[in-house]
Amino acid sequence: MIRIVLAEDMHMIRGALVALLETEADIAVVAAVSSGDEIVPAVARHRPDVAVLDIDLPGTDGLTAAAVLHERWPRTKTLMLTNLGHPANLRRAMSLRVWGLLLKEAPPERLADAIRTVASGRRAIDPELALAAWESQENPLTAREMEALRMSADGAEAREVAERMCLSVGTVRNYLTAVVTKLNARNRVDAIRVARQSGWL
Numbered sequence: 001m002i003r004i005v006l007a008e009d010m011h012m013i014r015g016a017l018v019a020l021l022e023t024e025a026d027i028a029v030v031a032a033v034s035s036g037d038e039i040v041p042a043v044a045r046h047r048p049d050v051a052v053l054d055i056d057l058p059g060t061d062g063l064t065a066a067a068v069l070h071e072r073w074p075r076t077k078t079l080m081l082t083n084l085g086h087p088a089n090l091r092r093a094m095s096l097r098v099w100g101l102l103l104k105e106a107p108p109e110r111l112a113d114a115i116r117t118v119a120s121g122r123r124a125i126d127p128e129l130a131l132a133a134w135e136s137q138e139n140p141l142t143a144r145e146m147e148a149l150r151m152s153a154d155g156a157e158a159r160e161v162a163e164r165m166c167l168s169v170g171t172v173r174n175y176l177t178a179v180v181t182k183l184n185a186r187n188r189v190d191a192i193r194v195a196r197q198s199g200w201l
Contacts, residue, residue: 001026001027001028002026002027002028002049002050002115002116002119003028003030003046003047003048003049003050004021004027004028004029004030004048004049004050004051004052004115005029005030005031005032005033005039005042005043005046005048005050005051005052005076006018006021006029006031006032006033006051006052007032007033007034007035007036007038007039007042007051007052007053007054007057007062007065008032008034008054008057008081009034009035009054009056009057009058011034014032014034017032017052017111018032020108020111020112021111021112021115024112026116027112027115027116030046030048031045031046031048034058035057035058035059035060036053036057036058036059036060036061036062036064036065037059037060038059039051039053039057039060039062039065039068039069040060040065040068040069040072043069043073043076044072044073047073047075047076048076049075049076049077049119050076050077050078050079050099050115050118050119051065051066051069051076051077051078051079052079052081052111052115053065053066053078053079053080053081054080054081054082054104055080055081055082055093056082056083062080062081063080063092063093063096063098066078066080066093066096066098067096070096070097070098077099077100077118077119077121078098078099078100078118079098079099079100079101079102079114079115079118079124080093080098080100080101080102081102081103081104082101082102082103082104082129083103083104083105090129099118099123099124100114100115100117100118100123100124100125101124101125101126101129102114102124102126102129103126103128103129106126139198139200140182140183141179141182141183141195141200144165144175145175145176145178145179145182146200147165148161148165148172148175148176148179149175149176149179149191149192149195149201150201151164151165152176152188152192153192153195153196153201158172158173158176176188176191179191179195183195
């Protein structure tokens, strides 16, 4: 019997996944939680074979929880559920060497198959997700450029950004100009949009 801890914040989806998995003779859901903060305690208590985790969870995100599980309970394999829209999350999942990565829109039977694959010690990566992670570009911005862009995205003017970063206004403007150029954006607002779509903000 493959023992599962499931983490999904949407009540209806969580209930549907539990109901689906409980129809499988060889899979048992030993805990179903609604936030990332509940994952580690649930795994510590039940020591499941597989943790099926939504990447986007309130509290601790699924990938952060997966990294903790990998370190503390390496025998518990992690299978992440995600949407296609966050290339940065996909790259992070690959770098954490999660055992499985599955699209939320995948047919229900694919989930049970992926759980069995992961439980057996093999990886189950959705081809679309692997391709999206492969094709998505790395963040070309420096840490200081990202910091200036993040503050700007939060509504801070150049003078306020300069004060908070202990820089001159001219240096901050240079950073933001470099950001626009590196992201091939039309202006600062467009650069913020590009960074958000790429999962960097």
